[in-house]
Amino acid sequence: MTAAREPVPRGFTMPRPGPPPAGEGPGDGADPARGTVLAGGADPAGRADPAGEAAADGADPAGLEPLAPDDTVDLAAQEQALRISQLLGRLDDEFVGLAPVKDRVREIAALLLIDRLRGRYGLTSSRPSLHMCFTGSPGTGKTTVATHMGELLRELGYLRKGQLVSVTRDDLVGQYVGHTAPKTKEVLKRAMGGVLLIDEAYYLYRPENERDYGQESIEILLQLMEAHREDLVVILAGYADRMDTFFRSNPGMASRIAHHIDFPDFALEELLQIAEQMLKREQYRLSPAAREALAEYVRLRMSQPRFANARSMRNAIDRLRLRQARRLVAAGGVIARGDLMEISAEDVRASRVFRDADRAGVELGGPAGEAARPGPS
Ligand SMILES: Nc1ncnc2c1ncn2[C@@H]1O[C@H](COP(=O)(O)OP(=O)(O)OP(=O)(O)O)[C@@H](O)[C@H]1O
Ligand SMILES: [Mg+2]
Numbered sequence: 001m002t003a004a005r006e007p008v009p010r011g012f013t014m015p016r017p018g019p020p021p022a023g024e025g026p027g028d029g030a031d032p033a034r035g036t037v038l039a040g041g042a043d044p045a046g047r048a049d050p051a052g053e054a055a056a057d058g059a060d061p062a063g064l065e066p067l068a069p070d071d072t073v074d075l076a077a078q079e080q081a082l083r084i085s086q087l088l089g090r091l092d093d094e095f096v097g098l099a100p101v102k103d104r105v106r107e108i109a110a111l112l113l114i115d116r117l118r119g120r121y122g123l124t125s126s127r128p129s130l131h132m133c134f135t136g137s138p139g140t141g142k143t144t145v146a147t148h149m150g151e152l153l154r155e156l157g158y159l160r161k162g163q164l165v166s167v168t169r170d171d172l173v174g175q176y177v178g179h180t181a182p183k184t185k186e187v188l189k190r191a192m193g194g195v196l197l198i199d200e201a202y203y204l205y206r207p208e209n210e211r212d213y214g215q216e217s218i219e220i221l222l223q224l225m226e227a228h229r230e231d232l233v234v235i236l237a238g239y240a241d242r243m244d245t246f247f248r249s250n251p252g253m254a255s256r257i258a259h260h261i262d263f264p265d266f267a268l269e270e271l272l273q274i275a276e277q278m279l280k281r282e283q284y285r286l287s288p289a290a291r292e293a294l295a296e297y298v299r300l301r302m303s304q305p306r307f308a309n310a311r312s313m314r315n316a317i318d319r320l321r322l323r324q325a326r327r328l329v330a331a332g333g334v335i336a337r338g339d340l341m342e343i344s345a346e347d348v349r350a351s352r353v354f355r356d357a358d359r360a361g362v363e364l365g366g367p368a369g370e371a372a373r374p375g376p377s
Contacts, residue, residue, distance in 0.1 A: 064116070066122065071121075094148070096310075098140075127230045130259065131229070135237070135261070135262050138309065140309045141263055142199075146164055146235050149235070150163060150194050150233070161193035162195070165190050168198070169214065172221075184220045188224050188228075192231055195232075195233045196232060199238065236253075275298070287342055290347065300353050300354065300357045304353065
């Protein structure tokens with residue numbers, strides 16, 4: 001997919017090496033409009049800027065105007081114009097914990113900013129390759145962060161569109177000869193200008209099966225990841241140990257991944273914070289006794305089977321809402337707005353997590369479920 005066939009891009013391009021031709025916007029010359037979006041009063045996301053803040057002084061604060069060798073640049077103003085702090089602040093607000101993930105995103109944002117400035121000074125500034133690998137347990141936020149990454153990279157001007165195309169092996173690999181290449185290429189075509197997330201990427205490689213079409217898909221992916229490295233971010237996601245094995249068998253893939261980001265399991269406190277954040281967004285609140293009960297619930301749930309970090313909190317909240325509704329309807333009578341919002345301790349304690357824990361305690365004389373996960377300290 002070439003820039004020429006696309007509608008006018010919403011972001012700016014990263015500057016390319018070398019000074020721009022006189023009288024033209026910098027960049028590769030293919031689409032001068034891309035470099036001037038900010039000066040036109042739109043932010044990097046392409047939204048209108050009614051206040052005209054982005055170009056208040058008529059200059060091009062975060063644009064691509066070339067700089068003379070002895071010019072100086074106010075980095076804070078640049079950051080502000082690109083709304084970097086705002087974007088990172090949003091990431092902080094929306095995601096509890098995930099410090100290593102946030103750190104890496106901050107680094108990438110800094111790199112894109114510095115690279116853009118280098119380009120304006122005529123210094124070499126190649127667009128970095130941003131293919132990534134996200135490893136971590138179920139429910140640690142890999143898919144959600146991948147979605148945000150697409151948006152963020154679009155706003156930072158790296159990606160044209162920033163859409164997320166999320167696939168697994170079955171979307172890429174065919175069952176018969178000749179099916180795999182068109183399938184994989186179709187997916188890649190949809191992902192151009194955005195992020196391609198391949199969940200459980202290691203299933204693409206099946207060494208035990210002699211004629212497995214997964215290898216064919218991997219080869220096409222490798223080719224296009226290289227050829228379109230400026231227009232596509234591929235994120236491989238899955239469990240760390242299996243991903244390691246996959247990379248050992250596919251060194252070509254390993255060498256194309258610029259960022260390996262490990263998503264840690266959430267601590268008890270973080271899970272509680274996630275649950276409260278989810279409840280708040282849905283306009284529910286916990287009574288003080290319910291908050292205490294929820295802390296106990298989370299502690300027990302963490303040590304039971306099929307615990308899936310933040311996703312388990314999502315599921316727990318869906319069930320809390322069910323139990324609250326059942327309680328209110330069963331009680332009947334007159335009801336007030338506040339009643340509809342409040343989750344009671346009874347709603348929490350009616351969970352089978354407490355019953356299972358009691359049963360396991362009686363049967364095993366110890367904590368419930370598999371001991372795979374650490375309990376609270
Ligand atoms: N740090 C976080 N703060 C708040 N909510 C979160 C956080 N991480 C994940 N969530 C929420 O948890 C749920 C599960 O997250 P997500 O699907 O991204 O996990 P995942 O790592 O992709 O899981 P899987 O490995 O099973 O695919 C989503 O509803 C998401 O919004
Ligand atoms: Mg996922």
